Amino acid sequence: MELLHCRSVADVVAAVKSGRRLVPRGGGHCFVDRTSAADVVLDLSGLHTIAVAHDGVATIGAGALLGQVYGELHNVGRALPAGCGPTVGIAGLTLGGGIGLVGRKYGLTCDRLVGAQVVLADGSVVECDADREPDLFWALRGAGGGQFGVVTEFRFKTIAEPxxxxxxxxxxxxxxxxxxxxxxxxxxxxxxxxxxxxxxxxxxxxxxxxxxxxxxxxxxxxxxxxxxxxxxxxxxxxxxxxxxxxxxxxxxxxxxxxxxxxxxxxxxxxxxxxxxxxxxxxxxxxxxxxxxxxxxxxxxxxxxxxxxPAAYANGSGHVYPNFPDLTLADGPTAYHGVNLARLRAVKQVYDPDRFFDFPQAV
Ligand SMILES: Cc1cc2nc3c(=O)[nH]c(=O)nc-3n(C[C@H](O)[C@H](O)[C@H](O)COP(=O)(O)OP(=O)(O)OC[C@H]3O[C@@H](n4cnc5c(N)ncnc54)[C@H](O)[C@@H]3O)c2cc1C
Incomplete structure (x- = not known):
């Protein structure tokens, strides 16, 4: 399997258009190995720039890690509700949700997402937000890890650093x-x-x-x-x-x-x-x-x-998509619950040939 370092959106597009099966990598902390069936691991660490506009919206490259995100936002008095591990990728964390110490006040990391740039399975580059490609934008916020496209850039509504x-x-x-x-x-x-x-x-x-x-x-x-x-x-x-x-x-x-x-x-x-x-x-x-x-x-x-280590009889049966577990009898239902049917419909629109795929994908 090849490790391909991307430094630009054009690099990502070229990799997708090569047709080889690929798995995007942000911080590389996924709890399960989703790379074994891939030809290429797309290392996005070269896409790590962070810029904060006057309205507090931060544009963050998909290769940025949480330690860098907190540090650079701190320098301009801003912050994001997100997790603790400094080497965790903003990409994987956000696309699966993003639970953290101020989330009970400010929500999941994905709840602060206002837009994203995505390279789709056909190599096209789209911007998505509440108005553009709204179904894709919906799917990225909690089920976006490696199954709808390669996110190259996130836009977040930051908070004043408390x-x-x-x-x-x-x-x-x-x-x-x-x-x-x-x-x-x-x-x-x-x-x-x-x-x-x-x-x-x-x-x-x-x-x-x-x-x-x-x-x-x-x-x-x-x-x-x-x-x-x-x-x-x-x-x-x-x-x-x-x-x-x-x-x-x-x-x-x-x-x-x-x-x-x-x-x-x-x-x-x-x-x-x-x-x-x-x-x-x-x-x-x-x-x-x-x-x-x-x-x-x-x-x-x-x-x-x-x-x-033990399961408890009165659990909800719902599992955090960022803590994937290959022993689950029905992973997609456990991760996505009532949203699974809509996610499958979105998958059908954006990736009908399952170019982006792994066990337990929707
Ligand atoms: C030390 C540590 C601390 C943690 N703390 C927290 C915490 O406080 N809160 C919390 O909610 N979670 C936490 N987690 C879990 C963490 O959210 C997940 O492990 C998450 O998937 C890691 O993202 P990553 O980018 O580092 O991993 P990766 O393995 O790079 O990515 C995870 C998944 O997302 C996909 N992906 C990555 N980049 C992209 C992209 N650009 N476009 C599309 N798909 C992409 C990958 O293909 C993979 O399927 C922690 C994990 C660790 C190891």
């Missing part, structure tokens, strides 16, 4: 499962300004989070959680930290990429015995104030995302 209170706690907890129970009740309903994520691994409990509120109101909110958990949580809070710095400081808080881990959304607390390593990400807030069919991202009624 100053935040950074939240962390890492301790051997006497009652980790009670903490997990309390978290499931409290964190998904916390005010949008505060996000608190939990990992429990044996007796070890780790909380990471961020709040758009100053120190004292943040402390007061966390006291509610502590009281529910019935234990003293050794929170360490740092106030007045720019979002980009909070993100950089949580660079190591990564999802598990091992084949033994499964992930699923939940719209209610877990039933059954809690066991093993469990990583809970709070949903709710702005994520859920977007209609399920407004974008291709179908998971708009969930309370949290869980990564764990």
């Amino acid at each position: 100053m935040m209170t950074r939240i962390a706690a890492d301790w051997a907890a006497p009652n980790p499962m009670e903490i997990a129970q309390a978290w499931q009740v409290w964190a998904p309903d916390a005010p949008d300004d505060l996000t608190l994520n939990l990992t429990v691994d044996g007796a070890q409990a780790v909380l990471i989070g961020a709040s758009l509120l100053p120190l004292e109101p943040t402390r007061a909110l966390l006291a509610e959680f502590t009281s529910l958990a019935g234990t003293a949580v050794p929170f360490v809070l740092h106030a007045d930290v720019p979002l980009s710095e909070v993100k950089a400081s949580f660079a190591d808080a990564t999802p598990s990429e091992t084949a033994e881990m499964h992930s699923e959304f939940f719209d209610q607390p877990l039933t059954g015995e809690l066991a093993g390593r469990m990583a809970f990400t709070a949903m709710g807030g702005a994520y859920n104030r977007v209609a399920t069919d407004a974008t291709a991202f179908a998971h708009r009624n969930e309370r949290f995302l869980l990564e764990s």
Whole structure:
């Protein structure tokens, strides 16, 4: 398999027109290997420029990585709600959704997308947004990874970079499962300004989070959680930290990429015995104030995302497209739910010969 470095849109067009089966690569962090059936991996890292206009719209090349995005936006006082890993590609993250520490306030990364430039399977270059190629624009926001075309450029409505209170706690907890129970009740309903994520691994409990509120109101909110958990949580809070710095400081808080881990959304607390390593990400807030069919991202009624070695009987059956899992019986339904039929229709229009394809594609 050939690794082809693209430095321009013309390079991407030439690669697509060559007719060889290709897989686009942004940050290269896809949890499953989608390259084995490809002739060419299209490395887009050469397309990484970032420019911010006066109206706050950022034009970002598809090869940019999150660390670079946060850094360059910070330099002009702007930010995007997005994930933590600095080497994660803005492309893969956005095209599958984009969950992060200010998402409960500002939505998914893909919810901030206002336009994109795409090279289609026939080698044509199209601009898509709410008015131009609206079905393609809809599909890219939650189901766009590698299956409708090669995105060369994204346009995002940025936010003013907020100053935040950074939240962390890492301790051997006497009652980790009670903490997990309390978290499931409290964190998904916390005010949008505060996000608190939990990992429990044996007796070890780790909380990471961020709040758009100053120190004292943040402390007061966390006291509610502590009281529910019935234990003293050794929170360490740092106030007045720019979002980009909070993100950089949580660079190591990564999802598990091992084949033994499964992930699923939940719209209610877990039933059954809690066991093993469990990583809970709070949903709710702005994520859920977007209609399920407004974008291709179908998971708009969930309370949290869980990564764990075990499956729980009361899971929603819905799976985050950015945490793909080849063991799923019906991946496309799990990833796209009620939006799958429309996605298949869009696929039929933009890529009827399945030039862009992989196991579990729509
Ligand atoms: C360390 C780490 C931290 C993470 N943290 C978060 C987090 O906080 N929040 C979150 O939501 N997710 C997170 N994730 C998951 C992440 O969103 C996915 O792994 C995502 O797919 C990575 O995108 P990528 O560009 O790096 O990967 P890639 O492997 O390059 O791309 C992923 C998919 O998108 C396709 N693709 C890539 N570029 C394009 C393009 N230009 N046009 C069309 N298709 C394209 C690829 O073909 C592939 O199918 C994290 C992952 C890791 C490894």
